[in-house]
Amino acid sequence: MRAIATEVGVQAGALYNYTPDKQSLLFDLMEGHMTELLAAVPNKGAGAEGRLRAFVGFHIDFHFTRQDAVFISYMELRNLTPENFARVEALRRQYEDRLEQILRDGVDEGVFAVGDTKIATLAIIAMLTGVTTWFREGGRLSLEQVTAQYWDMVRRAVT
Amino acid sequence: MRAIATEVGVQAGALYNYTPDKQSLLFDLMEGHMTELLAAVPNKGAGAEGRLRAFVGFHIDFHFTRQDAVFISYMELRNLTPENFARVEALRRQYEDRLEQILRDGVDEGVFAVGDTKIATLAIIAMLTGVTTWFREGGRLSLEQVTAQYWDMVRRAVT
DNA sequence: GTCTATACCCCGATAGAC
DNA sequence: GTCTATCGGGGTATAGAC
Numbered sequence: 001m002r003a004i005a006t007e008v009g010v011q012a013g014a015l016y017n018y019t020p021d022k023q024s025l026l027f028d029l030m031e032g033h034m035t036e037l038l039a040a041v042p043n044k045g046a047g048a049e050g051r052l053r054a055f056v057g058f059h060i061d062f063h064f065t066r067q068d069a070v071f072i073s074y075m076e077l078r079n080l081t082p083e084n085f086a087r088v089e090a091l092r093r094q095y096e097d098r099l100e101q102i103l104r105d106g107v108d109e110g111v112f113a114v115g116d117t118k119i120a121t122l123a124i125i126a127m128l129t130g131v132t133t134w135f136r137e138g139g140r141l142s143l144e145q146v147t148a149q150y151w152d153m154v155r156r157a158v159t
Numbered sequence: 160m161r162a163i164a165t166e167v168g169v170q171a172g173a174l175y176n177y178t179p180d181k182q183s184l185l186f187d188l189m190e191g192h193m194t195e196l197l198a199a200v201p202n203k204g205a206g207a208e209g210r211l212r213a214f215v216g217f218h219i220d221f222h223f224t225r226q227d228a229v230f231i232s233y234m235e236l237r238n239l240t241p242e243n244f245a246r247v248e249a250l251r252r253q254y255e256d257r258l259e260q261i262l263r264d265g266v267d268e269g270v271f272a273v274g275d276t277k278i279a280t281l282a283i284i285a286m287l288t289g290v291t292t293w294f295r296e297g298g299r300l301s302l303e304q305v306t307a308q309y310w311d312m313v314r315r316a317v318t
Numbered sequence: 319g320t321c322t323a324t325a326c327c328c329c330g331a332t333a334g335a336c
Numbered sequence: 337g338t339c340t341a342t343c344g345g346g347g348t349a350t351a352g353a354c
Contacts, residue, residue, distance in 0.1 A: 001329080001330060001331085002328085002329075002330090010337090010338070010339090011338070011339060011340080012329095012330080012331085013331080013332075013333095013338075013339075013340085013341095014337065014338050014339075016330095016331070016332080017337055017338080021330075021331075022329095022330065022331090075234070114308075114312075115307075115308045115311065116300065116308060119300070119305060119308050119309075120308070120312065122289060122293055123286050123289065123308075123309060123312055124286075125289075126285055126286050126288070126289025126292075127282050127283075127285050127286040127289075129285070130281060130282065130284075130285025130286075133285075134281055141275065141278070146278060148274075149273075149274045149275060149278050149279070149282075150278075150282060152274065153273075153279065153282055153316040153317070154316070156315050156316050156317075156318070157312040157313070157315050157316040158312070158315075159315070160347080160348060160349085161346090161347080161348090169319090169320070169321090170320070170321060170322080171348085171349085172320080172321075172322085172323090172349080172350075172351095173319065173320050173321075175348095175349070175350080176319055176320080180348080180349075181347095181348065181349090
């Protein structure tokens with residue numbers, strides 16, 4: 001709280017005019033992040049493969065442009081009350097379900113071949129989110145090039 | 160430190176007969192973990208594909224049986240001094256290089272097709288390590304079944 | 319080697335003046 | 337709405353008796 005106060009140029013006590021406590025601040029941040037994510041995730045496209053491609057591009061871009069929120073959401077997750085934790089987890093599961101539905105549809109269409117769609121979902125999300133931990137602009141490759149290779153690997157992994 | 164002391168049945172002050180401070184304790188734990196990892200990672204096998212398969216199985220098993228160390232290593236990484244952080248990171252990079260060498264060899268052999276081997280390395284490790292965050296024994300699938308599907312996805316992603 | 323006691327610091331949060 | 341001052345609690349680490 002003191003760090004936030006310094007950052008915005010007030011004293012620590014003054015923050016409590018805007019939030020009842022740190023827990024609420026943390027929860028509002030995470031819930032807002034997840035709500036934005038769910039509102040922005042694409043769900044249209046030509047066929048399961050097109051939708052998966054859109055999902056991969058979206059996930060990398062969204063998380064890269066919000067690295068701070070992603071980092072905080074992960075590191076502070078265990079500081080939430082059990083109720084708040086459960087609410088954030090429920091939103092996260094909703095997001096996973098979006099990807100799993102694409103995979104299921106692809107299997108039904110006969111264009112994808114995955115053993116268990118839930119495992120494939122978690123594997124893909126872990127792989128994509130990992131980009132935020134090492135990618136920095138100005139490096140050897142552009143985010144577009146990185147995204148292209150990730151899409152290529154994801155496509156082959158489920159095709 | 161108080162939690163550790165309670166766990167082992169002594170008072171907090173008594174721990175300082177075994178470690179000069181918390182920083183050393185943290186660093187020794189992480190360095191030990193990484194050294195074990197590097198000592199245990201398999202490097203032999205029939206061809207790049209066989210070596211990759213062995214790597215996948217090893218990585219999942221090693222990290223699953225050491226979930227606590229993996230969790231601490233990640234959460235406490237930023238509490239290391241810059242020097243200790245750099246040393247742990249160097250070990251981590253050595254481990255990544257083991258996987259990347261397998262991918263490079265596979266490309267040379269003509270059995271793998273990946274754009275950038277470094278990106279593929281990071282993608283695969285992120286995907287595999289993710290298993291530790293959700294897998295619990297007694298669930299719908301055994302660790303062997305999960306490992307089999309991950310290997311299938313990894314194989315297809317790079318083939 | 320372990321204990322009790324405590325120093326010192328940082329944290330979240332509150333009280334009350336302005 | 338913001339300030340200063342402070343409370344209560346937790347943290348790491350140390351001192352000194354046994």
